[in-house]
Amino acid sequence: MIDTVHQLRCTGCSQRVTQREARSNFRCADCGELFEVEYPAWSSTSVAVHAPALVHANGSHYELPNGLGAPSLPTQPRTWMPNASALRWLWKERRHSALPIDQSGVWRFRELLPILENPNDAVTLREGNTPLLGMPRCAQAAGMERLLAKHQGMNPTGSFKDTGMTAALSVARERGFEWVACASTGNTSAAMAAYAARAGLRCLVLIPEGKIAWGKLSQAMDYGALTCQLRTDFDGCVRVLAEVVEHYPIYLLNSVNPYRLEGQKTPALEMAEEMEWNVPDHVIVPGGNLANCSALGKGFQEMKHLGLTRTVPSISVVQAAGANPLYTSMQTSAGRELTPVHADTRASAIRIGSPASWRKAVRILEQTGGFCEQVSEAEIAIAKAEIGREGVGCEPASAVTLAGLKKLVKDGRVKPSENVVLLLTGHTLKDSEYTIEFHRGNLLSEGEARGYESKIAPLRSEMPVLDASADAVLRVLAAGVS
Numbered sequence: 465m466i467d468t469v470h471q472l473r474c475t476g477c478s479q480r481v482t483q484r485e486a487r488s489n490f491r492c493a494d495c496g497e498l499f500e501v502e503y504p505a506w507s508s509t510s511v512a513v514h515a516p517a518l519v520h521a522n523g524s525h526y527e528l529p530n531g532l533g534a535p536s537l538p539t540q541p542r543t544w545m546p547n548a549s550a551l552r553w554l555w556k557e558r559r560h561s562a563l564p565i566d567q568s569g570v571w572r573f574r575e576l577l578p579i580l581e582n583p584n585d586a587v588t589l590r591e592g593n594t595p596l597l598g599m600p601r602c603a604q605a606a607g608m609e610r611l612l613a614k615h616q617g618m619n620p621t622g623s624f625k626d627t628g629m630t631a632a633l634s635v636a637r638e639r640g641f642e643w644v645a646c647a648s649t650g651n652t653s654a655a656m657a658a659y660a661a662r663a664g665l666r667c668l669v670l671i672p673e674g675k676i677a678w679g680k681l682s683q684a685m686d687y688g689a690l691t692c693q694l695r696t697d698f699d700g701c702v703r704v705l706a707e708v709v710e711h712y713p714i715y716l717l718n719s720v721n722p723y724r725l726e727g728q729k730t731p732a733l734e735m736a737e738e739m740e741w742n743v744p745d746h747v748i749v750p751g752g753n754l755a756n757c758s759a760l761g762k763g764f765q766e767m768k769h770l771g772l773t774r775t776v777p778s779i780s781v782v783q784a785a786g787a788n789p790l791y792t793s794m795q796t797s798a799g800r801e802l803t804p805v806h807a808d809t810r811a812s813a814i815r816i817g818s819p820a821s822w823r824k825a826v827r828i829l830e831q832t833g834g835f836c837e838q839v840s841e842a843e844i845a846i847a848k849a850e851i852g853r854e855g856v857g858c859e860p861a862s863a864v865t866l867a868g869l870k871k872l873v874k875d876g877r878v879k880p881s882e883n884v885v886l887l888l889t890g891h892t893l894k895d896s897e898y899t900i901e902f903h904r905g906n907l908l909s910e911g912e913a914r915g916y917e918s919k920i921a922p923l924r925s926e927m928p929v930l931d932a933s934a935d936a937v938l939r940v941l942a943a944g945v946s
């Protein structure tokens with residue numbers, strides 16, 4: 465029955481397939497593009513090929529309590545629009561529930577992601593429900609009147625990947641797969657390994673040897689993944705995995721899997737809920753494989769379409785200058801073509817030269833009026849230290865958002881009075897080596913730091929080694945070492 469509730473729409477040629485018809489690499493058999501999940505009853509993109517079945521399928525697990533669904537208008541007999549205020553009430557009520565799926569910040573919104581036969585079977589670690597934090601010092605640093613950060617690093621495995629993984633891994637288990645797999649710069653593998661362990665599935669991780677942060681590698685091992693380090697970069701791992709899934713019954717959990725994005729759209733719903741069903745003017749996200757920006761965009765667009773909110777924020781993407789294929793594509797061809805680059809940045813999570821979802825990213829930039837920026841290694845390090853000084857902290861890849869915002873404000877693309885939310889994608893403990901090297905003064909080369917010395921110096925925390933005496937500590941206090 466679930467195949468009548470949702471279908472997969474090719475974002476290239478608009479062909480529709482059921483989940484069982486999708487190929488193991490999640491690319492369209494005709495045009496090679498990626499799919500997105502579409503709900504025939506209410507998606508704005510739908511053609512109503514399956515909608516009548518949905519109308520008859522009102523006994524499904526997604527039926528709303530009495531009165532939550534509004535009957536369709538006579539002029540639109542095949543659609544079914546949920547009642548926005550009833551949904552808002554229901555989602556809030558679930559915060560008081562003891563049911564695991566109600567305690568999840570993803571499945572709490574399950575009416576907007578009806579992808580499982582039975583949502584009670586969802587594999588959940590109570591992901592989501594992350595804080596939206598005021599960032600007054602970072603606002604000042606960026607020249608903004610105010611600034612918010614949605615901290616997705618506060619998820620169970622420390623990154624935004626958990627919201628997508630609960631969705632796609634639950635689909636994998638429901639479909640009876642024994643093995644799941646991903647290529648990763650670290651966070652996807654940590655999330656996949658954790659959820660696979662919870663579900664009792666085996667999981668294969670392909671990571672580039674020596675190029676992911678230890679915190680993330682240790683998580684995959686801790687959660688029991690078969691972790692293969694390949695002598696290549698992330699893009700090479702993706703190529704190898706594409707071949708593996710052709711030859712082995714293994715479910716691909718990279719972000720080409722459209723169910724991942726259904727989970728990753730829910731922070732948009734949380735933001736709207738936290739802002740009393742208003743949305744920010746602008747949301748800024750880091751860009752790596754370029755799926756998350758479109759996931760959030762989908763969330764905001766669906767909310768507007770369903771009458772839950774009135775507007776869609778601009779969504780901007782920031783890349784590290786050393787891994788900037790989308791930025792270059794936007795500059796040279798307005799996003800029509802993308803030439804892969806050799807990626808090199810210390811923000812290892814986004815060290816990606818050939819992003820799979822770049823066309824989806826271009827589309828969301830165009831549809832929402834967002835920008836694509838790039839930032840240098842020094843700009844990333846400074847922004848990360850500034851976010852740390854708020855008592856918030858994040859991993860390097862997340863800090864590109866603040867660094868990029870500074871540029872957007874400086875040249876007037878974002879006004880100081882706008883309501884901006886930075887999406888902080890990973891926890892500061894994911895890459896503590898980066899942080900320690902920054903504070904020791906060993907992170908950046910002289911060339912990278914040139915011109916930024918006066919910004920870096922006050923952000924560095926001292927770590928003096930002292931004799932074990934109160935006198936020694938008191939002398940340091942008197943000298944005012946921060």
Ligand code: F0G
Pocket residue numbers: 623625647648649650651652653719750751752753754755756757813814859861862889890
């Ligand atoms: N921020 C963090 C902390 C990430 O781990 C990633 C991606 C991104 C941003 C970029 O998101 O790929 O949707 O544009 N990490 C992937 C991984 C690639 O394997 O963990 P994106």
